[in-house]
Amino acid sequence: MNQVNDQTSDIAAPSPGAGRRLHPLPVRIMHWINAVAMLVMITSGWGIYDDDVIIRGFQFSGFWRLGDWAAWSLNWHFAGMWFLTVNGLIYLVYGFASGRLREKLLPIRPAELVQTVVDTLHFKIAHEDLTVYNAVQKLLYIVVILAGVSQVVTGLAIWKPVQFSGLVSLLGGFQTARVLHFAGMAVIVGFLIVHVALALLVPKTLWAMVAGGPRLAARRRAKQGHLT
């Protein structure tokens, strides 16, 4: 399943409508399953947190919590966990096997990173070419994917501390694993605020994640002068 090869062969295809979309159907399905599962995990996690807070005096209001009381939140958390983990694993296997992760998220050049930050500070976020992620996007996607993996690992440690006692010690103990799990949630929520705001500011990216976006082969043929 080599996407680069797929695209190369698509360039020679005669039909103008042919070719892979920017976001192939499996990516879109996995993205939206992940989005729902992540929201369930975050809001139910807040319900569990409120029962035994980490930061004294800091609680989440009932409006933001999934589950009327901690036991219900825990049920939601365990249900969401399976969707998040299985879907995330499939996304990673698909991403590595198809070459999508490498192709879309690498390389990240420091100069490009700085330029994108400067452009963003000047509100230049036109995002003309949907098929290429800018350096900040690439970095944020890598960070959030790693944060997702870290949530599953720290979550396993605090869910089954006896069975995974080795993992708990590796993470610095039960309480540290809990704090790391909370910190991972904060990173993901921070990402989500920026991610959703940018998707709303540039709605064509949002529509592309729903409908698939432009066909890559057609775009490439156009670049090579086969289409106007």
Ligand code: HEM
């Ligand atoms: C619930 C609201 C969400 C919305 C509206 C949303 C929207 C989008 C959009 C529009 C894109 C395409 C960006 C582009 O082409 O420039 C995208 C990609 C992506 N989103 Fe989200 N997203 C949401 C939730 C999430 C969550 C919860 C995560 C992970 C924690 C996530 C992680 C990603 C990643 C990693 C990509 C790149 C996927 C790839 O190209 O393989 N998103 N999202």
